[in-house]
Amino acid sequence: MKSARTLQQLASRSAGVIGAPFSGGQPRAGVERGPDLIRAAGLLTRLQEQGCAVKDYGNLQVAGGEALLDRVQRVRSVGEANRKLSEAVQEVKRDGHTCVMLGGDHSLAIGSIHGHAAAVGDLSVLWVDAHADINTPLSSGTGNIHGQPMSYLLHELQDQIPVQPSFSWIRPCVSAKDVVYIGLRDLDPAEHYLLKRLGVKVFSMTEVDQLGVARVMEETCDYLSDKVKKPIHLSYDVDAIDPSVTPATGTPVAGGLTYREGVYIAEHIAQTGLLSAVDLVEVNPLLCSEAGVSSTVSTAITLLLACFGRLRQGAHPPAYRLPEP
Numbered sequence: 001m002k003s004a005r006t007l008q009q010l011a012s013r014s015a016g017v018i019g020a021p022f023s024g025g026q027p028r029a030g031v032e033r034g035p036d037l038i039r040a041a042g043l044l045t046r047l048q049e050q051g052c053a054v055k056d057y058g059n060l061q062v063a064g065g066e067a068l069l070d071r072v073q074r075v076r077s078v079g080e081a082n083r084k085l086s087e088a089v090q091e092v093k094r095d096g097h098t099c100v101m102l103g104g105d106h107s108l109a110i111g112s113i114h115g116h117a118a119a120v121g122d123l124s125v126l127w128v129d130a131h132a133d134i135n136t137p138l139s140s141g142t143g144n145i146h147g148q149p150m151s152y153l154l155h156e157l158q159d160q161i162p163v164q165p166s167f168s169w170i171r172p173c174v175s176a177k178d179v180v181y182i183g184l185r186d187l188d189p190a191e192h193y194l195l196k197r198l199g200v201k202v203f204s205m206t207e208v209d210q211l212g213v214a215r216v217m218e219e220t221c222d223y224l225s226d227k228v229k230k231p232i233h234l235s236y237d238v239d240a241i242d243p244s245v246t247p248a249t250g251t252p253v254a255g256g257l258t259y260r261e262g263v264y265i266a267e268h269i270a271q272t273g274l275l276s277a278v279d280l281v282e283v284n285p286l287l288c289s290e291a292g293v294s295s296t297v298s299t300a301i302t303l304l305l306a307c308f309g310r311l312r313q314g315a316h317p318p319a320y321r322l323p324e325p
Helices: 004-011 031-040 043-049 075-094 106-120 149-153 155-160 189-198 205-211 213-224 259-271 290-307
Strands: 014-020 053-059 098-103 124-128 179-184 201-204 232-237 275-281
Touching (some): 014 075, 031 275, 043 053, 075 106, 075 275, 106 232, 124 213, 149 155, 155 189, 205 213, 275 290
Parallel strands (some): 014 098, 124 179, 124 232, 179 201
């Protein structure tokens, strides 16, 4: 029987890729094209070229969306998509792979993290994003669930989540003390309040500027492994990176991580040996020029390659051309 350490080492060399072409957590069409764009740009081949075994589990078959229901947008389709994703992630983890979830919008982190925790137990979560995505259904000003996934996952916010259609399957699975945010720079007042009240570890862009990304990652890893070294779930929204680099996304915010800082985060987490699953979400090719889509997709691939041990030989993402329609 393989030891837990041996299984983790094997998983770090094998990627189980799930596409989740779902846009129902937010109002903009196009983000559902993210998984196929990232695959078409050569992700699977490039992972294999750096010595990583790859199994592609294909795309989830998910529905679109329905109308507003009690202040929460498209709750039924979001709940059902995340239930399917949770089951798919559990399968990937049972097969012994590091799970790679290609979104789709960030509401999909509900199912991705839930399925990961169901498969392996307690997790640490590193959330790299311009936004905290910790609004509750009652505090959200828009009702868009891509701004709420963390509230569905945290034990401490269970009493803030009303009973909703298609969400009876989910139970909170993450503790606030096991979460670290990096890159925050656009928070709602309710999110400021919740992060403070729960004592969540946050490195906003102000802290990244003050400390430097190397110090931020040292402190992040020290914090996450202070008592028990748990498997790490990295949930990476491309809008964490400055929109000068990744403009093809639905909620860009100026002043984000540089390309080098963003890749360094992935490189550093890979070197811990604890990375067990990664989400890459919110690539939307309908929101900018072809050049902007190229830069965004290329950066997304470089981030994922770094998660599996690739160290940079140069400072720029590889060139990429959009596939013909």
